[in-house]
Amino acid sequence: MYTFKSRFRGTSALILFFVLAAGSATARQANPETDPDAAWIGAHAVTAKALIDAAMADSAAWDRLAYLTDTFGPRFSGSENLENAIAWILEEMERDGLENIRGEPVMVPHWVRGEEKLILLEPHERELLVLGLGGSIGTGPGGVTGEVLVVNSYDDLAARRDQARGKIILWNVPFTSYGATVNYRSNGAVRAAEAGAIASLVRSVGPFSMYTPHTGNSRYDEEVPRIPHAAVTVEDAMMMQRMQDRGQTVRIRLEMGGQWLPDALSHNVVGEIVGSEYPEEIIVLGGHIDSWDVGTGAMDDAGGCVAAWEALRLMKAMGLTPKRTIRVVMWTNEENGLRGGNAYRDAHIDELDNHILAMESDAGLFKPRGFGFSGSEAAFDVLTQIGTLLEELESGTVTKGGGGADIGPIMAEGVPGMGLNVDGSKYFWYHHTNADYVDKLDPDDVARSVATMAVFAWVVADMEQRLPR
Ligand SMILES: [Zn+2]
Numbered sequence: 001m002y003t004f005k006s007r008f009r010g011t012s013a014l015i016l017f018f019v020l021a022a023g024s025a026t027a028r029q030a031n032p033e034t035d036p037d038a039a040w041i042g043a044h045a046v047t048a049k050a051l052i053d054a055a056m057a058d059s060a061a062w063d064r065l066a067y068l069t070d071t072f073g074p075r076f077s078g079s080e081n082l083e084n085a086i087a088w089i090l091e092e093m094e095r096d097g098l099e100n101i102r103g104e105p106v107m108v109p110h111w112v113r114g115e116e117k118l119i120l121l122e123p124h125e126r127e128l129l130v131l132g133l134g135g136s137i138g139t140g141p142g143g144v145t146g147e148v149l150v151v152n153s154y155d156d157l158a159a160r161r162d163q164a165r166g167k168i169i170l171w172n173v174p175f176t177s178y179g180a181t182v183n184y185r186s187n188g189a190v191r192a193a194e195a196g197a198i199a200s201l202v203r204s205v206g207p208f209s210m211y212t213p214h215t216g217n218s219r220y221d222e223e224v225p226r227i228p229h230a231a232v233t234v235e236d237a238m239m240m241q242r243m244q245d246r247g248q249t250v251r252i253r254l255e256m257g258g259q260w261l262p263d264a265l266s267h268n269v270v271g272e273i274v275g276s277e278y279p280e281e282i283i284v285l286g287g288h289i290d291s292w293d294v295g296t297g298a299m300d301d302a303g304g305c306v307a308a309w310e311a312l313r314l315m316k317a318m319g320l321t322p323k324r325t326i327r328v329v330m331w332t333n334e335e336n337g338l339r340g341g342n343a344y345r346d347a348h349i350d351e352l353d354n355h356i357l358a359m360e361s362d363a364g365l366f367k368p369r370g371f372g373f374s375g376s377e378a379a380f381d382v383l384t385q386i387g388t389l390l391e392e393l394e395s396g397t398v399t400k401g402g403g404g405a406d407i408g409p410i411m412a413e414g415v416p417g418m419g420l421n422v423d424g425s426k427y428f429w430y431h432h433t434n435a436d437y438v439d440k441l442d443p444d445d446v447a448r449s450v451a452t453m454a455v456f457a458w459v460v461a462d463m464e465q466r467l468p469r
Pocket of ligand 1: 288300301334362
C-alpha cells in the first residue's frame with residue numbers, strides 16, 4: 001500500500017485543520033474516525049468546495065470561450081487568426097495576474113485549402129458540399145471528373161478492384177467509433193490510389209448529420225501516387241450509395257485548391273501560478289489552441305484551453321497559492337502535426353522528472369464525469385480520493401487509461417497523464433465541422449469542467465507529498 005495515507009495520521013495540526021474544515025464545508029466528507037483516507041483528503045475539502053462554488057457562480061468561463069471563438073474564429077496552424085488569438089490570451093493572462101507568461105515558439109506546418117467545389121453531374125446536376133481533408137493535394141484548375149465507385153470497406157474495394165481504375169472512390173463507411181471509422185479518412189487516399197483511383201472521397205466521420213461535412217487530417221504514402229482526398233456529407237454518401245445500388249451511373253467533378261506553404265511560426269501558450277514550497281514541481285493542465293479551419297473550434301479545443309486557464313484565474317482571484325507550481329499550457333498544432341506537444345517536450349526535457357501530473361481536456365466541455373488516468377496504481381488511488389471532493393458535480397470518477405494527444409509526448413517520457421472524460425454523446429456531431437460553435441456547449445457544463453480541472457490540479461499541487469509515479 002502507498003504510504004501517503006499513513007504519513008499524516010495523528011498529526012495534530014492536520015486534524016485541527018480537518019476539524020475546522022469539517023465544520024464549515026458542505027462538501028460530503030468521510031469520517032476521520034473510521035476512514036484513514038479522510039484526514040488528508042478532508043484537509044482539502046474547504047478549498048475544493050470554494051473552487052467549485054467560484055466556478056459555478058457565473059458563466060465567466062463560457063463567456064470567455066465565446067469571446068475567444070467569436071473574435072478570432074477558427075485557428076488553423078499557420079493562420080493569422082491563431083497568432084492573434086494567442087497574442088490576446090497572453091495579454092489577458094497578464095490581466096489575470098498569472099506568472100511566467102510566455103509564448104514558446106514552435107514552427108508549424110502550413111496547409112491551406114483554397115477553393116473547393118463538388119459538382120454532381122449524373123444522374124442530375126447539382127453542387128454538393130465538400131470539405132477537403134488536411135494535407136490533400138489540389139486538383140488543378142480544371143478539377144477531376146470521373147465516375148464514382150462506392151465501397152464500404154477496404155475488403156469491399158479489394159473485391160471490386162477490377163472496377164476501381166480511373167474512378168473516384170467514395171468510402172461510404174458508417175460511423176461506429178471514431179477510432180475505427182477515422183481510418184478511412186486517414187488512409188483512404190492511399191488505399192484508393194493503390195487501386196488506381198483518380199480521387200478519393202470519404203463519408204464524413206460522425207454519427208449524425210445535418211448536411212455537415214467533417215474535415216480532419218489525412219496522409220499520403222511516399223510509395224503511392226498522391227490523389228485528391230475530401231469529405232462529403234453523410235447524406236450525399238448515402239445518396240450515392242443508393243444510386244449505385246440501383247445501377248445508376250454517378251459522375252462528379254471535384255475541384256480542390258489545397259496546397260502547402262512554408263512552415264510558419266506559432267507558439268505554445270504558457271502561464272503559471274508559481275508554487276510556494278516546491279516551485280520546481282509542476283502540474284500541467286491545458287488543451288490545444290489550434291483548430292481546423294472551419295467553424296470556430298469552440299469544443300475542439302478552445303474549450304479545453306479555457307477550462308484550464310479559468311482554473312488558474314479562479315485560484316489567483318481567490319488568493320490561493322499552492323505548494324507546487326500549476327502551469328496552464330495551450331499547445332499549438334495538435335490537429336495537423338502535433339508540433340506543439342513535441343516542442344513542449346523538447347523545451348522542457350530537463351524538468352520532466354518534476355512534472356508531477358499532466359492533464360488535458362480535448363473532448364469538448366460537455367458534462368464532465370472525471371478523468372481517465374495513465375500512471376501508477378499508487379497515483380490512481382490518490383486521484384480517486386481527490387475525486388470524492390467533486391461528488392456534488394458527479395465529476396470525480398477516475399478511470400484507468402487516458403491522456404491526450406498534446407500530453408502524449410511527455411507521457412512517453414514518464415509523466416503521469418490524464419484526460420477529462422465528458423458526456424461524449426454529441427462531440428462527434430460537430431467535430432471538425434462548420435457547426436463547432438460555442439452555442440453547442442452549456443455554460444453549466446463548461447463551469448463544471450473548470451471546477452473539475454481546478455480541484456484535481458489544486459489538490460495535486462497543494463498536498464503534502466508529491467503524487468507518486
Ligand atoms: Zn482536439
